[in-house]
Amino acid sequence: HELIPMEQMTARPLEHEDEDDYCGTSHSSISVDGDDDEGERLLARQKSNRVGFERSYAKARNKLRCIYFLGSFAYSIYLPFFVLFMKNEIGLSAGEVGLVGALQIVGGYLVGPPVSLLVDWLSVKVDCLKFRIHKYMWIASMLASTIPVQLIPLANNFASALVIAIMVSGLNAPVSSIQDASTLGFLGKESHEYGKIRFWGAIGWGLGSLMGGSIAQFFGMQYAFRLFGVGTVANAAIVLSLDFTTIQKAEESSAAGSAGGGGSSSDSVPFHHSIRRLVPTWSYALCLFVAVVAGFGGSSLQSLLLIFLSDLGAPDFLEGLALSVATISELPVFWASGYVIKRYGASSLLCASLLALTVRSILVSFLTNPWMVLPLQLLHGFTFAGTWTAGVALAKENSPVGLETSGQSVFSLSFNGIGGLSGAIVGGQLYDLVGARTMYRIKAMIFAATAILYALTLTKPKCCVK
Numbered sequence: 326h327e328l329i330p331m332e333q334m335t336a337r338p339l340e341h342e343d344e345d346d347y348c349g350t351s352h353s354s355i356s357v358d359g360d361d362d363e364g365e366r367l368l369a370r371q372k373s374n375r376v377g378f379e380r381s382y383a384k385a386r387n388k389l390r391c392i393y394f395l396g397s398f399a400y401s402i403y404l405p406f407f408v409l410f411m412k413n414e415i416g417l418s419a420g421e422v423g424l425v426g427a428l429q430i431v432g433g434y435l436v437g438p439p440v441s442l443l444v445d446w447l448s449v450k451v452d453c454l455k456f457r458i459h460k461y462m463w464i465a466s467m468l469a470s471t472i473p474v475q476l477i478p479l480a481n482n483f484a485s486a487l488v489i490a491i492m493v494s495g496l497n498a499p500v501s502s503i504q505d506a507s508t509l510g511f512l513g514k515e516s517h518e519y520g521k522i523r524f525w526g527a528i529g530w531g532l533g534s535l536m537g538g539s540i541a542q543f544f545g546m547q548y549a550f551r552l553f554g555v556g557t558v559a560n561a562a563i564v565l566s567l568d569f570t571t572i573q574k575a576e577e578s579s580a581a582g583s584a585g586g587g588g589s590s591s592d593s594v595p596f597h598h599s600i601r602r603l604v605p606t607w608s609y610a611l612c613l614f615v616a617v618v619a620g621f622g623g624s625s626l627q628s629l630l631l632i633f634l635s636d637l638g639a640p641d642f643l644e645g646l647a648l649s650v651a652t653i654s655e656l657p658v659f660w661a662s663g664y665v666i667k668r669y670g671a672s673s674l675l676c677a678s679l680l681a682l683t684v685r686s687i688l689v690s691f692l693t694n695p696w697m698v699l700p701l702q703l704l705h706g707f708t709f710a711g712t713w714t715a716g717v718a719l720a721k722e723n724s725p726v727g728l729e730t731s732g733q734s735v736f737s738l739s740f741n742g743i744g745g746l747s748g749a750i751v752g753g754q755l756y757d758l759v760g761a762r763t764m765y766r767i768k769a770m771i772f773a774a775t776a777i778l779y780a781l782t783l784t785k786p787k788c789c790v791k
Contacts, residue, residue: 385567385568386511386522388566389567393526395557395559395560396467396556396557397528397529398529398533399557400530401529401530402537402553403474405537406537406541410546411425411480415480415486423753426490426749427749433494434742436495436498437498437502437738438734441730441733442731444458444499444730445730449727459730463499463503464561466500467497467560469496471553472492473489473492474553477550478546499734501733502730502733505717506733509721509729511567516721517666518663519662519717519718520659520660521660523710523714527652527655527659531653534652536552538645540552603731603735609723611782612672613736615675617739617740617743617744617747619682620712620739620741620748621745621752623708626685626686626765629753630647631644632756634695639695643696647702650705651702654703658706658710662710662714666718671718671722674711675711676779679776680707680772683773686766687766716739716740721733
């Protein structure tokens with residue numbers, strides 16, 4: 326390089342002041358342009374990641390719709406035809422069939438909550454199993470439950486039918502809680518839209534009932550049980566394809582946007598302390614009591630209704646049509662439940678469900694023409710779909726972090742377990758002692774008193790009344 330004397334170096338900036346200004350500006354522009362390019366690339370990557378997450382999120386929601394559809398489709402075939410098989414093929418009495426149904430509920434809820442608690446404990450304590458254990462248990466429970474269903478044609482007495490019923494309920498017990506908790510996890514901040522996913526379960530139940538009847542009539546009941554196996558295996562394959570890391574991303578996004586939901590962080594609260602907080606407040610304990618009452622009313626109202634219609638001289642076709650109308654009535658309630666919960670709160674939907682139970686019981690008690698049951702069946706949407714979606718939302722709000730599956734299991738135990746079992750037993754006894762009309766009126770008074778009590782304990786303006 327050419328050496329420049331000191332004089333020339335000191336004079337150089339004065340001689341080329343404009344050029345230096347130009348060069349400085351040029352370098353600055355290059356630097357700014359480089360920063361702009363880097364910022365654009367960063368924004369592009371963020372946009373790409375966001376688009377990718379939205380696509381995986383949409384795929385997960387579509388798969389969940391299929392899971393609810395196939396699960397309900399399969400069980401709508403198994404449950405009614407197992408009852409018919411016990412009565413027609415084995416020759417069990419109505420009392421024996423009812424006893425099998427009651428013990429089936431007991432067996433399922435002796436297994437479900439402990440298994441749900443174990444799954445949550447492993448997810449919290451073993452990092453490598455976080456989210457994965459729910460997926461593995463979900464698949465294992467579904468596949469295992471298909472085995473006893475395929476053994477139904479071999480049952481030939483009360484004991485064998487009871488063993489099969491308890492095996493099915495016990496092996497399948499964790500599925501409902503894991504499925505609902507996982508769905509809420511995938512939905513993240515949009516958990517109030519749970520009803521739109523559960524909506525497809527009602528469609529599956531309705532179509533399964535129609536298809537199952539045709540298959541049983543033309544090919545035999547054993548083929549209906551085989552179809553249950555095919556549908557369940559297909560459902561397990563869809564669960565296997567779910568990307569549970571989406572739940573983690575949704576939880577991280579939710580945590581970044583708010584301080585949390587119904588519980589404390591699993592890192593700051595010991596697991597055994599969290600278990601004690603599965604029912605954290607007296608207000609939530611009252612919610613669970615309301616769920617028991619709703620389950621008590623819903624189970625007996627629907628099951629004993631067919632007997633009441635038969636006593637009124639209803640044809641078999643009308644009984645089947647009444648069940649179809651009830652299933653159809655669930656669809657708009659499931660679909661709109663997200664809007665109701667977001668705008669008014671889950672407690673308001675639970676109040677509406679109790680009121681619907683009250684009105685439905687009163688109107689059914691005055692039936693003389695069996696065909697008039699069809700418009701009354703439209704209230705089933707509130708009495709079941711409303712109670713279920715409200716209960717799932719309240720369980721999510723009140724479950725400690727890390728115990729979401731156990732929280733759903735507690736609600737399911739209250740609604741289907743304690744409520745359903747007591748409704749089947751007490752409702753049947755009242756039916757025999759005082760008759761159908763008086764039984765429905767007694768239940769209406771119970772529902773009305775519970776609704777008033779629950780409404781009085783709600784202090785938030787959005788609960789029950791906007």
